[in-house]
Amino acid sequence: MATELKTHSLKTDEMIINMGPQHPATHGVLRLIVNLDGEIVKHVEPVIGHLHRGQEWQGQNRTWFQYQALIDRVDYLSGMFTSWAMARAAEKVDGLVVPERAEWLRIIASEMNRITSHLLWLGTYLIDLGAMFGFPFYPFREREKLFVLLEEIAGQRMMFNYIRIGGVQRDPKPDWFKRLKEFTEDFPDRVDEYEAIVSENPIFLKRTQGVGILPKAVAVDYGVTGPTLRCSGVNYDLRRFKPYSMYEKLEFEVPTFSGDGDTQERYIARVREMRESNKILKQCLDMIQPGEIMAKKQVAGMRIKAGEGFEAVEGPRGVLGCYIISNGSDKPFRFRWRNPSFSNLSVLPELLVGHPIADVMAIFGSIDVIIPDVDR
Amino acid sequence: MGNASEIFKFTRLSIIWLCLIFIPVWLVAYAVGIFIPYFLIKDQQNIFFDVFQALVPIIAVLVFIPINAMFMVLFERRGLALFTVRSGPNRVGVDGLLQTAADAVKLLFKEDITPRGADIAMFTLAPITFFAPSVFAAIPLLAAVTNDHPLFHIVNLPTGIFYVLAASSVPVVGIVMGGWASNNKYSLVGGLRSAAQAISYEIPLVLSLVSMCMMAKSLDVVQIANQQAGGILDWNIFGGGALRGIDKFIALNLVGNTIDAKTILDAAYPSGILSYIAAGVLIVCSVIMFLLYLTGACAEINRIPFDLPEAESELVSGYNTEYSGIKFAIFFLAEFTNLFIVSSIAVVMFMGGGGNPIPAWLLDPWWPSFASSVGPMFDLVTAKGLMLVDEHTFFPALWVIAKTYAFVFFAVLIRGTLPRFRIDQLMDFGWKRLIPLSLIVFLVMAFARVLVNVHLVMPAGGAP
Numbered sequence: 131m132a133t134e135l136k137t138h139s140l141k142t143d144e145m146i147i148n149m150g151p152q153h154p155a156t157h158g159v160l161r162l163i164v165n166l167d168g169e170i171v172k173h174v175e176p177v178i179g180h181l182h183r184g185q186e187w188q189g190q191n192r193t194w195f196q197y198q199a200l201i202d203r204v205d206y207l208s209g210m211f212t213s214w215a216m217a218r219a220a221e222k223v224d225g226l227v228v229p230e231r232a233e234w235l236r237i238i239a240s241e242m243n244r245i246t247s248h249l250l251w252l253g254t255y256l257i258d259l260g261a262m263f264g265f266p267f268y269p270f271r272e273r274e275k276l277f278v279l280l281e282e283i284a285g286q287r288m289m290f291n292y293i294r295i296g297g298v299q300r301d302p303k304p305d306w307f308k309r310l311k312e313f314t315e316d317f318p319d320r321v322d323e324y325e326a327i328v329s330e331n332p333i334f335l336k337r338t339q340g341v342g343i344l345p346k347a348v349a350v351d352y353g354v355t356g357p358t359l360r361c362s363g364v365n366y367d368l369r370r371f372k373p374y375s376m377y378e379k380l381e382f383e384v385p386t387f388s389g390d391g392d393t394q395e396r397y398i399a400r401v402r403e404m405r406e407s408n409k410i411l412k413q414c415l416d417m418i419q420p421g422e423i424m425a426k427k428q429v430a431g432m433r434i435k436a437g438e439g440f441e442a443v444e445g446p447r448g449v450l451g452c453y454i455i456s457n458g459s460d461k462p463f464r465f466r467w468r469n470p471s472f473s474n475l476s477v478l479p480e481l482l483v484g485h486p487i488a489d490v491m492a493i494f495g496s497i498d499v500i501i502p503d504v505d506r
Numbered sequence: 507m508g509n510a511s512e513i514f515k516f517t518r519l520s521i522i523w524l525c526l527i528f529i530p531v532w533l534v535a536y537a538v539g540i541f542i543p544y545f546l547i548k549d550q551q552n553i554f555f556d557v558f559q560a561l562v563p564i565i566a567v568l569v570f571i572p573i574n575a576m577f578m579v580l581f582e583r584r585g586l587a588l589f590t591v592r593s594g595p596n597r598v599g600v601d602g603l604l605q606t607a608a609d610a611v612k613l614l615f616k617e618d619i620t621p622r623g624a625d626i627a628m629f630t631l632a633p634i635t636f637f638a639p640s641v642f643a644a645i646p647l648l649a650a651v652t653n654d655h656p657l658f659h660i661v662n663l664p665t666g667i668f669y670v671l672a673a674s675s676v677p678v679v680g681i682v683m684g685g686w687a688s689n690n691k692y693s694l695v696g697g698l699r700s701a702a703q704a705i706s707y708e709i710p711l712v713l714s715l716v717s718m719c720m721m722a723k724s725l726d727v728v729q730i731a732n733q734q735a736g737g738i739l740d741w742n743i744f745g746g747g748a749l750r751g752i753d754k755f756i757a758l759n760l761v762g763n764t765i766d767a768k769t770i771l772d773a774a775y776p777s778g779i780l781s782y783i784a785a786g787v788l789i790v791c792s793v794i795m796f797l798l799y800l801t802g803a804c805a806e807i808n809r810i811p812f813d814l815p816e817a818e819s820e821l822v823s824g825y826n827t828e829y830s831g832i833k834f835a836i837f838f839l840a841e842f843t844n845l846f847i848v849s850s851i852a853v854v855m856f857m858g859g860g861g862n863p864i865p866a867w868l869l870d871p872w873w874p875s876f877a878s879s880v881g882p883m884f885d886l887v888t889a890k891g892l893m894l895v896d897e898h899t900f901f902p903a904l905w906v907i908a909k910t911y912a913f914v915f916f917a918v919l920i921r922g923t924l925p926r927f928r929i930d931q932l933m934d935f936g937w938k939r940l941i942p943l944s945l946i947v948f949l950v951m952a953f954a955r956v957l958v959n960v961h962l963v964m965p966a967g968g969a970p
Contacts, residue, residue: 147691154818169695169929260810260817260926267590333811333925487695488820488928 361391696824721746731859860902
């Protein structure tokens with residue numbers, strides 16, 4: 131009798147939930163097919179491509195001059211870095227030497243862009259954790275100040291098109307540097323403000339500590355880069371590892387953690403990176419000298435010498451690279467992006483399995499993925 | 507915090523809206539309770555005389571709830587804007603005064619969509635099941651907040667708080683129904699979460715209120731509120747009346763009645779030093795109970811940090827994902843009504859109901875005369891000794907309104923500050939922390955209560 135009774139156990143099934151593409155927290159149009167056992171995630175499959183615009187193909191069908199304006203759309207939160215990666219690759223192929231002042235301006239604009247990107251991440255990440263209304267608006271206050279400054283030099287708030295092949299588009303007025311200086315002096319206090327609200331918040335710590343652990347080996351296997359990789363114990367930052375532009379002359383730290391990174395460490399790393407970027411901005415403002423800002427004439431029929439080359443920069447999300455083949459005409463012959471978000475997203479299924487559904491967005495938010503950057 | 511002009515605008519907006527809420531309620535109550543019976547029917551033997559008077563609480567609540575919810579939505583949005591360096595809605599009407607009225611009109615005219623595969627009967631019943639109990643729960647509280655006014659005396663139940671708790675735990679059925687009937691996985695998960703959460707957090711919530719009932723020896727909300735009259739020292743949050751002896755001691759000393767004062771001190775703390783220690787323990791315990799109540803109430807009404815049933819970043823919108831138009835509006839209405847109800851329960855049970863926070867002995871000579879001269883000025887017509895608003899009702903009502911909206915403001919502040927719990931952490935926190943804590947504190951209070959006399963009778967000829 132007893133053996134017969136054993137067969138009457140409760141039968142449970144896994145439930146499949148489609149998170150996205152229309153979901154308020156997937157940062158755009160990512161679709162996650164999630165298998166749930168109760169509230170525990172058993173399997174995840176990211177479906178990408180909803181935002182595919184054929185950026186590489188567009189590049190091959192436009193002139194160099196035209197495509198420069200489109201590049202910012204690859205990763206709309208860090209347009210300076212996409213422009214810079216492409217400009218560096220094209221300069222390498224063309225054999226251009228960029229004027230020193232242009233390099234400084236590139237660093238200044240990019241680090242400002244890095245801060246705005248991290249600020250947006252900070253705000254939206256807190257939304258992912260459920261702080262729907264309070265905190266997220268504070269980072270946007272400082273972000274707005276930076277956008278006002280960036281708009282003045284680039285003519286646009288997010289789609290800058292500021293860094294061009296051979297230099298930068300425009301030389302800012304002396305007054306602009308003064309205002310940037312004021313910002314850099316004020317900014318650390320504002321970061322202290324964010325940390326006062328968030329860093330010690332018991333619910334925040336409960337939600338982030340030990341959640342979404344990414345071991346070093348897995349991170350390296352999937353080609354994860356950026357703060358997410360550095361939290362997993364790999365000290366890999368292109369600005370240090372393979373210094374480009376003027377980064378050799380600058381003093382800054384790369385926040386790296388020794389253990390397996392969890393979401394709290396990713397938060398700490400990004401907040402520290404904002405402070406370091408601010409430090410870089412201060413140094414740049416002291417070191418910048420007057421001079422030329424452009425080495426190549428910006429005309430519609432601009433040509434790049436025949437050849438091929440790959441160059442990368444350290445973006446806010448990781449290594450952002452650009453591979454170019456030129457046949458000497460006014461259009462790129464072949465074009466290829468290496469996007470940090472794409473490789474970072476690919477590790478997501480490894481991170482999510484075993485966590486409750488509430489952590490899906492917490493972990494997804496912590497690796498800072500931008501969907502247009504994944505889909506191009 | 508926003509700048510001074512934003513705070514000024516927010517305050518102005520709140521005051522105008524409070525007038526917009528309470529003047530219609532007052533007029534309707536006056537029309538139904540006094541004008542129709544005394545001026546139109548006149549004959550006190552006529553059955554409709556009593557019927558109209560008995561309808562007053564119900565009609566007052568039905569007028570009050572929608573207007574109040576409209577104000578609270580605006581209050582919340584503007585309040586959040588203050589905390590988050592924004593302006594909030596400020597376009598419709600002066601400073602966005604009519605924003606929520608416009609939103610309500612929009613929601614009423616929106617298409618009411620029923621998803622394919624939904625259980626139509628349940629889908630339609632769910633918002634009603636969610637909303638109706640909050641109306642029921644609000645009615646007995648009216649007796650407490652109007653200081654047992656004759657017109658509202660009819661709703662004063664001897665088991666008031668028991669009834670309110672029973673009624674306010676029904677809405678979760680509506681949430682589960684809505685989640686199940688929507689034929690949507692997000693809704694289902696949201697509805698089930700809501701059930702789990704309501705069961706876990708109701709226990710500390712009820713225990714905290716029961717402890718106060720134990721101190722007051724009553725379930726009657728009017729009686730509990732009236733016991734706390736006489737200033738902040740008499741409020742239940744400070745030991746459920748453990749300071750009452752000291753309060754009365756000071757009051758009697760101030761009028762020079764030192765003999766009675768000594769007697770009352772001995773009556774209040776019969777076992778000497780042990781009683782004083784017990785009083786201290788009671789104060790600590792009741793503050794803990796108050797915090798437990800706030801936590802449980804936040805969870806009960808699904809507010810951040812316990813808004814898991816409608817966790818936007820995980821479940822789109824939880825149990826009300828599929829609702830639109832008028833049904834969504836009813837869900838929305840009920841949510842804010844529940845917030846108001848838990849706030850007013852907190853005011854009645856812990857914060858002295860309609861009592862003045864300043865101790866009576868500080869205000870003694872001038873306040874009672876001021877209240878009795880100013881209070882009646884707010885009545886329209888005195889009808890055969892029955893006034894709608896008098897000195898026993900006007901100021902208590904003002905205090906209740908002020909304290910309740912202070913609680914609502916506190917809830918807004920929490921919403922603007924904290925992230926959300928995860929469901930397993932929520933359960934751990936509820937079952938492993940709050941419930942044992944509330945049980946232990948309740949036991950300690952039960953023992954400490956024996957040593958302190960919280961029901962004091964003032965000697966004849968003493969201070970009020």
